[in-house]
Amino acid sequence: MNRLARLMIRSKQALLTELRQKGFRMTPQRERVIDIFYDLPAGEHLNAEDLYRLLKSETRDISLATTYRALKLLASVGVLREEELTEDGKFYELARDEEAPHYHLICTTCGLTTEFESPLMLNEATQVATAFGFELKDMQLKLQATCLPDKPDCPNRQSR
Numbered sequence: 001m002n003r004l005a006r007l008m009i010r011s012k013q014a015l016l017t018e019l020r021q022k023g024f025r026m027t028p029q030r031e032r033v034i035d036i037f038y039d040l041p042a043g044e045h046l047n048a049e050d051l052y053r054l055l056k057s058e059t060r061d062i063s064l065a066t067t068y069r070a071l072k073l074l075a076s077v078g079v080l081r082e083e084e085l086t087e088d089g090k091f092y093e094l095a096r097d098e099e100a101p102h103y104h105l106i107c108t109t110c111g112l113t114t115e116f117e118s119p120l121m122l123n124e125a126t127q128v129a130t131a132f133g134f135e136l137k138d139m140q141l142k143l144q145a146t147c148l149p150d151k152p153d154c155p156n157r158q159s160r
């Protein structure tokens, strides 16, 4: 089981070229949204409100509805991946060219998210799908947990 490095992400230039070839209309706002996701530290995800707040701090001319639409649109063309990580609605991250899906471990107290992949779980899921007559296409898995008291990267860690 390994933590993921963000190696499998297409370069932004390659992505923009691909979108243009598909006839996607790139606006400055959509390009800014893509930029924000490229700048996001590994393991971080944004929901519409997070993104809206970020965009709002840069430009006055944006509404929450426009932000929602931009996210939906970018997810529909495969730029972003949509996941339900917490009760705060859908979260987004850059879609990666990865052979195996990655999963999320989320702390229900501080919200810290760790990504991992697991060939074992993928294998199990493939077998379950096959047993019921399906072909597995994708898998989303969210493990809800709480940070152990001495977890080094927990923002709420008690300093001793």
Ligand SMILES: [Zn+2]
Pocket: 043, 045, 093, 102, 103, 104, 115
């Ligand atoms: Zn993720």
Ligand SMILES: [Zn+2]
Pocket: 107, 108, 109, 110, 111, 112, 146, 147, 154, 155, 156
């Ligand atoms: Zn935590």
